[in-house]
Amino acid sequence: MRIPVDLSGQGLPKWSAGALVVLQGQTTYRPVIGVVDKSGVQQQTFWVTVPGAQTVVISAYSHGAEGTVAATGEAFDGAKGTDLPPWGRCTRFLMIFPGDGGAAHLIRTGQYGPRGVAVAPDGTVWTSGIEALDKPPAGQRATMSAAFAPYLSASVIRHYDAQGKLLGSFLPQSELATPTDPILEGTFLAANEDRVAWYCAASKRYLELTPQGIVLDVQGIEPPVDRHGLVGFALTKGGRVFVSSTGFGSSDGSSGAEALREFHKATKTWTPVGTDSSFYGIFGADGDTLVTWNGRSVVRFMAVSQ
Secondary structure (H helix, E strand, C coil): CECCCCCCCCCCCEEECCEEEEEECCCCCCCEEEEECCCCCEEEEEECCCCCCCEEEEEEEEECCCCCEEEEEEEECCCCCCCCCCCCCEEEEEEEECCCCCCCEEEECCCEEEEEEEECCCCCEEEEEEECCCCCCCCCCCCHHHHHHHHCCCEEEEEECCCCCEEEEEEEHHHCCCCCHHHCCCEEEEECCCCEEEEECCCCEEEEEECCEEEEEEECCCCCECHHHEEEEEECCCCCEEEEECCCCECCCCCCCCEEEEEECCCCEEEECCCCCCCCEEEEEECCEEEEECCCCEEEEEECCC
16 A cells, blocks of 8 residues: 655654554644555544644554544643743643544643553553653752652553543553653554553563553563664554664664564564565554555555464
8 A cells, every 4th residue: 555645754654453544744733643544545634733732743643443543742832931842831632533523532631741642442542651840849950850759659551531531540650760761762552452562662661451450561671772773563463562673773783774573572582574675664563464664655564474
């Protein structure tokens, strides 16, 4: 299939629930999220509008089986002041677009900044992110510990219903070696038919969750490449986990460019997966098939042997 949009300067598309989710208009007042089917036809279009915002930055987006689309990000009002960010006051948010075409649900998440999102098959929405002060309290030094101190019990991963009501929270920030790990490069969130997976290269950690809680917690995982080079992630229907990387050296001494690897949970190891010269990365999984691309506008479906 071909992607009917220009990918230059936009976020990488994500494949979820049988469709490709693409982003255009990043850092405008109204970014656009499109849903493209397997024939390459854009079937749905959603405008991410936050009242009062002049600039909206989308951090993640996902598509669900019933057509639900979710996006996370930050919206800035353009206000000026010496104590404000360059784009003004920040509103962190989760936005859920119902699959039936109903009105979008805008959830303002306060100091919690979700950077990952996955729509589960049941229509609920999972996010990952961190909660911290914008600046330390008056009289305190501008340190990371001061910014995170009030939120050590806050959870990294959160579960919402289709309207944005919080259903559950998991992984307290106090368990993180470095509080900012969940928002660094090489962090991914994805859902399959029965669970959600979260991988954080900076924390060297992989989790699997259900609505009842964490069902698998693998720690001490050495990333296959520098975390900056991890650009794609896939969780298959059968529970296999793959990452793609580009541009940065790998732990085994190879270039790491345009590489595909599978993660083995029991041994905490990675094995290379053979690809051809047109491989550039993965957008996700369609059942047990990987969705790959050529770095331009061509998407392919790649079966991976057991």
